[in-house]
Amino acid sequence: GIQVEQSPPDLILQEGANSTLRCNFSDSVNNLQWFHQNPWGQLINLFYIPSGTKQNGRLSATTVATERYSLLYISSSQTTDSGVYFCAVEQRRTGNNRKLIWGLGTSLAVNP
Amino acid sequence: EAQVTQNPRYLITVTGKKLTVTCSQNMNHEYMSWYRQDPGLGLRQIYYSMNVEVTDKGDVPEGYKVSRKEKRNFPLILESPSPNQTSLYFCASSLSGTVNTEAFFGQGTRLTVV
Numbered sequence: 001g002i003q004v005e006q007s008p009p010d011l012i013l014q015e016g017a018n019s020t021l022r023c024n025f026s027d028s029v030n031n032l033q034w035f036h037q038n039p040w041g042q043l044i045n046l047f048y049i050p051s052g053t054k055q056n057g058r059l060s061a062t063t064v065a066t067e068r069y070s071l072l073y074i075s076s077s078q079t080t081d082s083g084v085y086f087c088a089v090e091q092r093r094t095g096n097n098r099k100l101i102w103g104l105g106t107s108l109a110v111n112p
Numbered sequence: 113e114a115q116v117t118q119n120p121r122y123l124i125t126v127t128g129k130k131l132t133v134t135c136s137q138n139m140n141h142e143y144m145s146w147y148r149q150d151p152g153l154g155l156r157q158i159y160y161s162m163n164v165e166v167t168d169k170g171d172v173p174e175g176y177k178v179s180r181k182e183k184r185n186f187p188l189i190l191e192s193p194s195p196n197q198t199s200l201y202f203c204a205s206s207l208s209g210t211v212n213t214e215a216f217f218g219q220g221t222r223l224t225v226v
Contacts, residue, residue: 030212031212031213031214031215033214033215035217041200041219041220041222042219042220043202043217043220045214045216045217048213048214050212086155088155088215090212096162096168096209096210097157097160097168097170098143098145098160098206098209098215099145099157099160099170099171100147100155100157100204100215102154102155103154104152104154105154
């Protein structure tokens with residue numbers, strides 16, 4: 001099955017710094033989403049981005065589907081950005097299941 | 113507000129005592145699914161449903177049951193919970209099982225089985 005690899009696994013930033021998180025996937029995908037899991041365990045949708053570039057405030061994401069990777073940019077980081085960032089993909093499927101395959105995440109800590 | 117609602121958020125139970133985790137969505141989504149999240153293993157799919165009365169197994173279905181009698185609800189049933197089912201559970205929904213759209217997740221249910 002498809003493999004999803006995220007890097008780096010851990011990241012520590014000072015408040016105000018910028019960062020780039022990467023997601024590599026091993027096969028063609030129908031869907032790619034970025035999530036933020038906050039310290040309470042909730043999964044927050046950040047981007048639905050099977051291809052192209054999107055921006056939402058200080059966050060932006062780019063997916064290059066032909067090269068099988070996606071990048072999440074965090075600018076001017078804040079302590080509330082701390083948590084785990086997940087990339088999840090839906091493989092081009094032959095059946096009916098719209099299962100998301102998840103990376104193991106990037107754990108981000110933003111220090112004041 | 114469009115959302116997926118799970119209940120309870122936290123649950124501690126004893127081995128063998130049947131429990132149900134409810135999931136409801138208000139977006140008229142056809143596709144719903146359940147995942148469990150475990151350290152080092154990531155999120156894995158338990159069951160999914162393409163529409164009312166249509167359910168199927170995901171990757172880790174053992175020890176779980178589901179039902180889809182109404183479009184909005186997709187409860188997860190543990191008939192005889194065991195300690196290895198201690199996990200963080202998420203319900204998700206998408207507009208369609210055939211059209212590529214965004215998945216939305218509930219707040220999560222943290223289950224501990226002692």
